[in-house]
Amino acid sequence: MLQDLDTRIDRPTRRATLPRTVALPAPGRLGAEIPLPPAAADRVLAHRAAAGRILDGADDRLLVIVGPCSIHDPVAGLDYARRLADAAAGHDRDLLVVMRGYLEKPRTVLGWKGLVHDPALDGSDDLPTGLRVGRRFLRDVAALGLPLAAEFVDPFLAPYFADLVTYGALGARTVTSQPHRQLASWLPLPVGCKNAVDGDLTTAVEAIRAARAPHVFPGVTEEGTPGVLRGAGNPHAHLVLRGGASGPNYDRESVAGALRRLGEADLPGRVVIDASHGNSGKDHRRQPHVVADIAAQVAGGGRGVAGVMIESFLEEGRQEAPLRYGVSITDACVGFPDTLAALDLLATAARRRRLTGSP
Numbered sequence: 353m354l355q356d357l358d359t360r361i362d363r364p365t366r367r368a369t370l371p372r373t374v375a376l377p378a379p380g381r382l383g384a385e386i387p388l389p390p391a392a393a394d395r396v397l398a399h400r401a402a403a404g405r406i407l408d409g410a411d412d413r414l415l416v417i418v419g420p421c422s423i424h425d426p427v428a429g430l431d432y433a434r435r436l437a438d439a440a441a442g443h444d445r446d447l448l449v450v451m452r453g454y455l456e457k458p459r460t461v462l463g464w465k466g467l468v469h470d471p472a473l474d475g476s477d478d479l480p481t482g483l484r485v486g487r488r489f490l491r492d493v494a495a496l497g498l499p500l501a502a503e504f505v506d507p508f509l510a511p512y513f514a515d516l517v518t519y520g521a522l523g524a525r526t527v528t529s530q531p532h533r534q535l536a537s538w539l540p541l542p543v544g545c546k547n548a549v550d551g552d553l554t555t556a557v558e559a560i561r562a563a564r565a566p567h568v569f570p571g572v573t574e575e576g577t578p579g580v581l582r583g584a585g586n587p588h589a590h591l592v593l594r595g596g597a598s599g600p601n602y603d604r605e606s607v608a609g610a611l612r613r614l615g616e617a618d619l620p621g622r623v624v625i626d627a628s629h630g631n632s633g634k635d636h637r638r639q640p641h642v643v644a645d646i647a648a649q650v651a652g653g654g655r656g657v658a659g660v661m662i663e664s665f666l667e668e669g670r671q672e673a674p675l676r677y678g679v680s681i682t683d684a685c686v687g688f689p690d691t692l693a694a695l696d697l698l699a700t701a702a703r704r705r706r707l708t709g710s711p
Protein backbone atom coordinates (compact mmCIF):
# COMPACT_ATOMS: atom_id res chain seq x y z
CA MET A 353 0.00 0.00 0.00
CA LEU A 354 2.79 2.38 0.99
CA GLN A 355 4.63 1.43 -2.15
CA ASP A 356 1.47 2.11 -4.24
CA LEU A 357 1.21 5.54 -2.76
CA ASP A 358 4.88 6.14 -3.38
CA THR A 359 4.51 5.45 -7.13
CA ARG A 360 2.01 8.32 -7.25
CA ILE A 361 4.61 10.86 -6.16
CA ASP A 362 6.20 12.77 -9.02
CA ARG A 363 9.82 12.91 -7.77
CA PRO A 364 11.00 16.28 -9.11
CA THR A 365 7.95 18.21 -7.89
CA ARG A 366 6.92 15.94 -4.98
CA ARG A 367 3.32 16.37 -6.09
CA ALA A 368 0.90 13.47 -5.96
CA THR A 369 0.01 12.39 -9.48
CA LEU A 370 -2.43 9.89 -10.89
CA PRO A 371 -0.89 6.48 -11.53
CA ARG A 372 -1.50 6.69 -15.29
CA THR A 373 -2.52 9.64 -17.42
CA VAL A 374 -3.45 9.73 -21.10
CA ALA A 375 -3.14 12.91 -23.16
CA LEU A 376 -6.21 14.51 -24.74
CA PRO A 377 -6.02 16.72 -27.82
CA ALA A 378 -6.57 20.45 -27.34
CA PRO A 379 -10.18 21.51 -28.13
CA GLY A 380 -8.95 23.60 -31.07
CA ARG A 381 -7.00 20.67 -32.46
CA LEU A 382 -10.00 18.36 -32.29
CA GLY A 383 -12.11 21.07 -33.92
CA ALA A 384 -9.59 21.34 -36.78
CA GLU A 385 -9.49 17.56 -37.15
CA ILE A 386 -13.33 17.30 -37.25
CA PRO A 387 -14.47 20.68 -38.57
CA LEU A 388 -17.99 21.92 -39.14
CA PRO A 389 -18.42 23.25 -42.69
CA PRO A 390 -18.89 27.07 -42.66
CA ALA A 391 -22.48 26.87 -44.00
CA ALA A 392 -23.42 24.48 -41.17
CA ALA A 393 -21.67 26.73 -38.62
CA ASP A 394 -23.81 29.64 -39.86
CA ARG A 395 -26.91 27.49 -39.40
CA VAL A 396 -25.92 26.75 -35.78
CA LEU A 397 -25.71 30.51 -35.14
CA ALA A 398 -29.09 31.05 -36.83
CA HIS A 399 -30.68 28.23 -34.79
CA ARG A 400 -29.30 29.64 -31.51
CA ALA A 401 -30.75 33.03 -32.38
CA ALA A 402 -34.12 31.46 -33.26
CA ALA A 403 -34.19 29.49 -29.97
CA GLY A 404 -33.38 32.73 -28.14
CA ARG A 405 -36.26 34.52 -29.87
CA ILE A 406 -38.65 31.72 -28.88
CA LEU A 407 -37.51 32.00 -25.26
CA ASP A 408 -37.96 35.78 -25.45
CA GLY A 409 -41.50 35.33 -26.81
CA ALA A 410 -40.55 37.17 -30.00
CA ASP A 411 -41.08 34.01 -32.09
CA ASP A 412 -44.34 32.21 -31.32
CA ARG A 413 -43.19 28.73 -32.28
CA LEU A 414 -42.54 26.00 -29.71
CA LEU A 415 -39.01 24.81 -29.05
CA VAL A 416 -39.07 21.00 -29.05
CA ILE A 417 -35.97 19.28 -27.71
CA VAL A 418 -36.38 15.65 -28.68
CA GLY A 419 -34.16 12.61 -29.05
CA PRO A 420 -32.45 9.76 -27.29
CA CYS A 421 -31.68 9.87 -23.60
CA SER A 422 -28.09 9.21 -24.70
CA ILE A 423 -26.23 8.52 -27.91
CA HIS A 424 -24.55 5.12 -27.63
CA ASP A 425 -24.51 4.04 -31.28
CA PRO A 426 -23.63 6.84 -33.73
CA VAL A 427 -25.06 4.85 -36.68
CA ALA A 428 -28.49 4.54 -35.05
CA GLY A 429 -28.19 8.14 -33.81
CA LEU A 430 -27.60 9.42 -37.35
CA ASP A 431 -30.41 7.25 -38.69
CA TYR A 432 -32.69 8.87 -36.08
CA ALA A 433 -31.36 12.35 -36.94
CA ARG A 434 -32.19 11.91 -40.65
CA ARG A 435 -35.76 10.84 -39.86
CA LEU A 436 -36.18 13.64 -37.33
CA ALA A 437 -34.81 16.21 -39.80
CA ASP A 438 -37.51 15.18 -42.31
CA ALA A 439 -40.26 15.50 -39.70
CA ALA A 440 -38.86 18.81 -38.43
CA ALA A 441 -38.88 20.31 -41.93
CA GLY A 442 -42.61 19.63 -42.17
CA HIS A 443 -43.27 21.54 -38.94
CA ASP A 444 -40.88 24.45 -39.21
CA ARG A 445 -43.62 27.10 -39.27
CA ASP A 446 -44.80 25.96 -35.81
CA LEU A 447 -41.87 24.18 -34.13
CA LEU A 448 -38.13 24.59 -33.82
CA VAL A 449 -37.10 20.95 -33.43
CA VAL A 450 -33.75 20.40 -31.70
CA MET A 451 -32.31 16.90 -31.39
CA ARG A 452 -30.94 15.63 -28.09
CA GLY A 453 -27.37 14.65 -28.96
CA TYR A 454 -26.41 13.79 -25.38
CA LEU A 455 -22.84 12.47 -25.22
CA GLU A 456 -22.44 12.69 -21.43
CA LYS A 457 -24.70 11.19 -18.76
CA PRO A 458 -24.80 12.33 -15.14
CA ARG A 459 -25.27 9.38 -12.80
CA THR A 460 -27.17 9.30 -9.53
CA VAL A 461 -24.51 6.94 -8.19
CA LEU A 462 -22.72 4.86 -10.84
CA GLY A 463 -23.30 3.79 -14.41
CA TRP A 464 -22.18 4.33 -18.00
CA LYS A 465 -21.22 8.01 -18.32
CA GLY A 466 -21.87 8.38 -22.02
CA LEU A 467 -20.23 8.01 -25.42
CA VAL A 468 -17.49 10.55 -24.72
CA HIS A 469 -16.40 8.66 -21.61
CA ASP A 470 -16.77 5.11 -22.80
CA PRO A 471 -17.40 4.78 -26.54
CA ALA A 472 -16.85 1.00 -26.48
CA LEU A 473 -19.54 0.61 -23.77
CA ASP A 474 -17.32 -1.87 -21.94
CA GLY A 475 -15.77 0.15 -19.14
CA SER A 476 -12.53 0.74 -21.06
CA ASP A 477 -13.09 4.52 -20.68
CA ASP A 478 -11.23 5.53 -23.84
CA LEU A 479 -11.83 9.28 -23.62
CA PRO A 480 -9.60 10.32 -26.56
CA THR A 481 -11.61 8.03 -28.86
CA GLY A 482 -14.87 9.07 -27.19
CA LEU A 483 -14.18 12.73 -27.89
CA ARG A 484 -13.46 11.95 -31.56
CA VAL A 485 -16.44 9.65 -32.07
CA GLY A 486 -18.72 12.06 -30.19
CA ARG A 487 -17.59 15.18 -32.03
CA ARG A 488 -17.84 13.40 -35.39
CA PHE A 489 -21.40 12.36 -34.55
CA LEU A 490 -22.47 15.88 -33.59
CA ARG A 491 -20.72 17.32 -36.65
CA ASP A 492 -22.58 14.89 -38.95
CA VAL A 493 -25.94 15.79 -37.40
CA ALA A 494 -25.21 19.53 -37.51
CA ALA A 495 -24.21 19.13 -41.17
CA LEU A 496 -27.75 17.83 -41.86
CA GLY A 497 -28.99 21.23 -40.68
CA LEU A 498 -30.65 19.74 -37.57
CA PRO A 499 -30.03 21.79 -34.39
CA LEU A 500 -28.53 19.88 -31.45
CA ALA A 501 -29.00 19.91 -27.68
CA ALA A 502 -26.49 18.68 -25.09
CA GLU A 503 -26.23 18.47 -21.35
CA PHE A 504 -22.89 19.86 -20.19
CA VAL A 505 -22.03 17.41 -17.43
CA ASP A 506 -18.28 18.05 -17.19
CA PRO A 507 -17.35 21.72 -17.76
CA PHE A 508 -13.87 20.56 -18.86
CA LEU A 509 -15.37 18.81 -21.91
CA ALA A 510 -17.59 21.68 -23.09
CA PRO A 511 -14.96 23.37 -25.34
CA TYR A 512 -14.63 20.14 -27.32
CA PHE A 513 -18.14 20.27 -28.76
CA ALA A 514 -20.01 23.43 -27.66
CA ASP A 515 -19.54 25.01 -31.11
CA LEU A 516 -21.86 22.34 -32.56
CA VAL A 517 -24.64 22.83 -30.02
CA THR A 518 -27.76 25.03 -30.28
CA TYR A 519 -29.34 24.34 -26.86
CA GLY A 520 -27.58 23.40 -23.62
CA ALA A 521 -28.85 21.97 -20.34
CA LEU A 522 -27.66 22.08 -16.77
CA GLY A 523 -29.07 18.88 -15.34
CA ALA A 524 -30.98 18.25 -12.14
CA ARG A 525 -27.83 16.82 -10.56
CA THR A 526 -25.49 19.72 -11.43
CA VAL A 527 -27.75 22.78 -11.35
CA THR A 528 -26.45 23.79 -7.90
CA SER A 529 -22.82 23.75 -9.04
CA GLN A 530 -20.98 27.06 -9.39
CA PRO A 531 -18.64 25.78 -12.16
CA HIS A 532 -21.69 24.77 -14.21
CA ARG A 533 -23.41 28.11 -13.69
CA GLN A 534 -20.20 29.87 -14.77
CA LEU A 535 -20.06 27.66 -17.84
CA ALA A 536 -23.66 28.60 -18.70
CA SER A 537 -22.69 32.27 -18.39
CA TRP A 538 -19.92 31.67 -20.96
CA LEU A 539 -21.81 29.50 -23.47
CA PRO A 540 -23.14 31.55 -26.43
CA LEU A 541 -26.36 29.53 -26.61
CA PRO A 542 -29.61 29.20 -24.63
CA VAL A 543 -29.14 27.07 -21.51
CA GLY A 544 -32.01 25.39 -19.66
CA CYS A 545 -31.58 24.96 -15.90
CA LYS A 546 -33.49 21.95 -14.64
CA ASN A 547 -35.23 21.84 -11.29
CA ALA A 548 -33.39 19.66 -8.78
CA VAL A 549 -34.13 15.93 -8.42
CA ASP A 550 -36.17 16.55 -5.26
CA GLY A 551 -38.51 18.72 -7.37
CA ASP A 552 -37.55 22.01 -5.69
CA LEU A 553 -37.33 25.02 -8.03
CA THR A 554 -35.13 27.17 -5.76
CA THR A 555 -31.73 26.00 -6.96
CA ALA A 556 -32.77 26.20 -10.63
CA VAL A 557 -34.01 29.78 -10.19
CA GLU A 558 -30.73 30.61 -8.42
CA ALA A 559 -28.81 28.96 -11.28
CA ILE A 560 -30.65 31.10 -13.85
CA ARG A 561 -29.83 34.27 -11.91
CA ALA A 562 -26.17 33.22 -11.63
CA ALA A 563 -25.90 32.17 -15.29
CA ARG A 564 -27.37 35.48 -16.47
CA ALA A 565 -24.55 37.36 -14.70
CA PRO A 566 -20.96 37.76 -15.97
CA HIS A 567 -18.27 35.50 -14.48
CA VAL A 568 -14.51 35.14 -14.67
CA PHE A 569 -13.36 31.58 -14.00
CA PRO A 570 -10.59 29.05 -14.73
CA GLY A 571 -10.95 26.70 -17.68
CA VAL A 572 -9.27 25.22 -20.73
CA THR A 573 -8.49 27.38 -23.74
CA GLU A 574 -8.83 26.38 -27.41
CA GLU A 575 -5.09 25.71 -27.34
CA GLY A 576 -5.56 23.24 -24.51
CA THR A 577 -3.78 25.30 -21.86
CA PRO A 578 -5.25 26.32 -18.51
CA GLY A 579 -6.61 29.82 -18.79
CA VAL A 580 -8.99 32.44 -17.47
CA LEU A 581 -12.38 32.37 -19.21
CA ARG A 582 -14.88 35.22 -19.21
CA GLY A 583 -18.60 34.54 -19.35
CA ALA A 584 -20.57 37.56 -20.51
CA GLY A 585 -23.78 36.34 -18.82
CA ASN A 586 -26.34 34.20 -20.61
CA PRO A 587 -29.47 36.20 -21.48
CA HIS A 588 -31.32 32.99 -22.38
CA ALA A 589 -30.74 30.95 -19.22
CA HIS A 590 -34.22 29.65 -18.33
CA LEU A 591 -36.12 27.12 -16.23
CA VAL A 592 -36.81 23.53 -17.28
CA LEU A 593 -39.55 21.79 -15.28
CA ARG A 594 -38.65 18.07 -15.09
CA GLY A 595 -40.64 16.95 -12.06
CA GLY A 596 -38.91 15.18 -9.19
CA ALA A 597 -39.24 13.21 -5.99
CA SER A 598 -42.12 15.48 -4.92
CA GLY A 599 -44.08 14.51 -8.06
CA PRO A 600 -44.60 15.87 -11.57
CA ASN A 601 -44.68 19.61 -12.32
CA TYR A 602 -45.93 19.79 -15.91
CA ASP A 603 -49.58 20.48 -15.00
CA ARG A 604 -51.24 23.90 -15.33
CA GLU A 605 -51.04 24.71 -11.58
CA SER A 606 -47.37 23.77 -11.30
CA VAL A 607 -46.55 25.82 -14.39
CA ALA A 608 -48.43 28.81 -12.96
CA GLY A 609 -46.51 28.39 -9.68
CA ALA A 610 -43.19 28.25 -11.55
CA LEU A 611 -44.04 31.40 -13.54
CA ARG A 612 -44.84 33.15 -10.23
CA ARG A 613 -41.47 32.09 -8.81
CA LEU A 614 -39.70 33.43 -11.91
CA GLY A 615 -41.61 36.72 -11.63
CA GLU A 616 -40.62 37.08 -7.96
CA ALA A 617 -36.98 36.68 -9.02
CA ASP A 618 -37.45 39.28 -11.78
CA LEU A 619 -36.94 36.67 -14.49
CA PRO A 620 -38.95 36.27 -17.71
CA GLY A 621 -42.00 34.03 -17.35
CA ARG A 622 -41.02 31.38 -19.88
CA VAL A 623 -40.35 27.71 -19.19
CA VAL A 624 -39.47 24.53 -21.05
CA ILE A 625 -41.27 21.41 -19.79
CA ASP A 626 -39.57 18.01 -19.84
CA ALA A 627 -42.13 15.27 -20.48
CA SER A 628 -39.69 12.60 -19.27
CA HIS A 629 -37.70 12.10 -16.03
CA GLY A 630 -39.66 13.13 -12.92
CA ASN A 631 -42.62 14.17 -15.09
CA SER A 632 -43.16 10.64 -16.40
CA GLY A 633 -41.72 8.72 -13.45
CA LYS A 634 -39.19 7.48 -16.05
CA ASP A 635 -42.01 5.44 -17.65
CA HIS A 636 -41.83 6.28 -21.37
CA ARG A 637 -45.46 5.19 -21.85
CA ARG A 638 -46.50 8.22 -19.78
CA GLN A 639 -44.66 10.75 -21.96
CA PRO A 640 -47.47 10.98 -24.60
CA HIS A 641 -49.97 11.85 -21.82
CA VAL A 642 -47.65 14.52 -20.47
CA VAL A 643 -47.14 15.94 -23.97
CA ALA A 644 -50.93 15.96 -24.53
CA ASP A 645 -51.43 17.92 -21.28
CA ILE A 646 -48.74 20.44 -22.24
CA ALA A 647 -50.21 20.76 -25.75
CA ALA A 648 -53.63 21.52 -24.23
CA GLN A 649 -52.07 24.28 -22.08
CA VAL A 650 -50.38 25.76 -25.16
CA ALA A 651 -53.48 25.47 -27.35
CA GLY A 652 -55.42 27.26 -24.60
CA GLY A 653 -53.08 30.25 -24.96
CA GLY A 654 -50.44 29.33 -22.34
CA ARG A 655 -47.72 31.82 -23.28
CA GLY A 656 -45.40 30.77 -20.46
CA VAL A 657 -44.60 27.51 -22.20
CA ALA A 658 -41.68 28.15 -24.54
CA GLY A 659 -40.78 24.55 -25.19
CA VAL A 660 -41.07 20.86 -24.51
CA MET A 661 -38.47 18.11 -24.04
CA ILE A 662 -39.14 14.50 -25.05
CA GLU A 663 -36.93 11.41 -24.73
CA SER A 664 -37.36 9.47 -27.96
CA PHE A 665 -35.44 6.98 -30.07
CA LEU A 666 -36.09 4.72 -33.06
CA GLU A 667 -37.66 2.00 -30.89
CA GLU A 668 -39.48 2.42 -27.60
CA GLY A 669 -38.23 1.42 -24.15
CA ARG A 670 -34.75 0.72 -22.87
CA GLN A 671 -32.45 -2.28 -22.84
CA GLU A 672 -29.54 -4.10 -21.24
CA ALA A 673 -27.08 -6.27 -23.25
CA PRO A 674 -27.35 -7.95 -25.77
CA LEU A 675 -28.10 -4.71 -27.62
CA ARG A 676 -30.86 -4.22 -30.17
CA TYR A 677 -30.65 -1.48 -32.81
CA GLY A 678 -32.25 1.88 -32.00
CA VAL A 679 -33.17 1.19 -28.34
CA SER A 680 -31.95 3.39 -25.45
CA ILE A 681 -29.38 1.99 -23.03
CA THR A 682 -30.11 4.70 -20.42
CA ASP A 683 -33.64 6.02 -19.71
CA ALA A 684 -36.60 4.53 -21.59
CA CYS A 685 -37.68 6.50 -24.66
CA VAL A 686 -40.83 6.71 -26.76
CA GLY A 687 -40.47 5.14 -30.20
CA PHE A 688 -40.50 7.01 -33.51
CA PRO A 689 -44.25 6.69 -34.31
CA ASP A 690 -45.11 8.24 -30.91
CA THR A 691 -42.53 10.93 -31.58
CA LEU A 692 -44.19 11.88 -34.87
CA ALA A 693 -47.58 11.97 -33.14
CA ALA A 694 -46.18 14.24 -30.40
CA LEU A 695 -44.71 16.64 -32.99
CA ASP A 696 -48.07 16.81 -34.81
CA LEU A 697 -49.90 17.53 -31.56
CA LEU A 698 -47.44 20.23 -30.48
CA ALA A 699 -47.50 21.88 -33.93
CA THR A 700 -51.29 22.02 -33.82
CA ALA A 701 -51.13 23.49 -30.30
CA ALA A 702 -48.66 26.18 -31.42
CA ARG A 703 -50.97 27.12 -34.31
CA ARG A 704 -53.98 27.34 -31.97
CA ARG A 705 -52.02 29.51 -29.55
CA ARG A 706 -51.07 31.80 -32.43
CA LEU A 707 -54.77 32.19 -33.23
CA THR A 708 -55.52 33.26 -29.64
CA GLY A 709 -53.47 36.32 -30.57
CA SER A 710 -52.63 37.70 -27.12
CA PRO A 711 -48.97 38.76 -26.71
Ligand SMILES: O=C[C@H](O)[C@H](O)COP(=O)(O)O
Binds near residue numbers: 421457459462463629
Ligand atom coordinates in the same frame (compact mmCIF):
# COMPACT_ATOMS: atom_id res chain seq x y z
O1 LIG B 1 -31.35 10.94 -18.14
C1 LIG B 1 -30.79 9.94 -17.72
C2 LIG B 1 -30.80 9.56 -16.33
O2 LIG B 1 -32.00 9.90 -15.73
C3 LIG B 1 -29.67 10.20 -15.57
O3 LIG B 1 -28.49 10.05 -16.31
C4 LIG B 1 -29.52 9.56 -14.20
O4 LIG B 1 -29.49 8.22 -14.33
P1 LIG B 1 -29.32 7.21 -13.11
O5 LIG B 1 -30.22 7.67 -12.01
O6 LIG B 1 -29.75 5.90 -13.71
O7 LIG B 1 -27.88 7.21 -12.72
Ligand SMILES: C=C(OP(=O)(O)O)C(=O)O
Binds near residue numbers: 522523525
Ligand atom coordinates in the same frame (compact mmCIF):
# COMPACT_ATOMS: atom_id res chain seq x y z
C1 LIG C 1 -30.25 13.55 -17.09
C2 LIG C 1 -31.21 14.23 -17.70
O1 LIG C 1 -32.16 14.93 -17.10
P1 LIG C 1 -32.29 15.35 -15.57
O2 LIG C 1 -31.08 16.18 -15.27
O3 LIG C 1 -33.56 16.12 -15.57
O4 LIG C 1 -32.36 14.10 -14.77
C3 LIG C 1 -31.36 14.25 -19.16
O5 LIG C 1 -32.14 15.06 -19.69
O6 LIG C 1 -30.69 13.44 -19.80
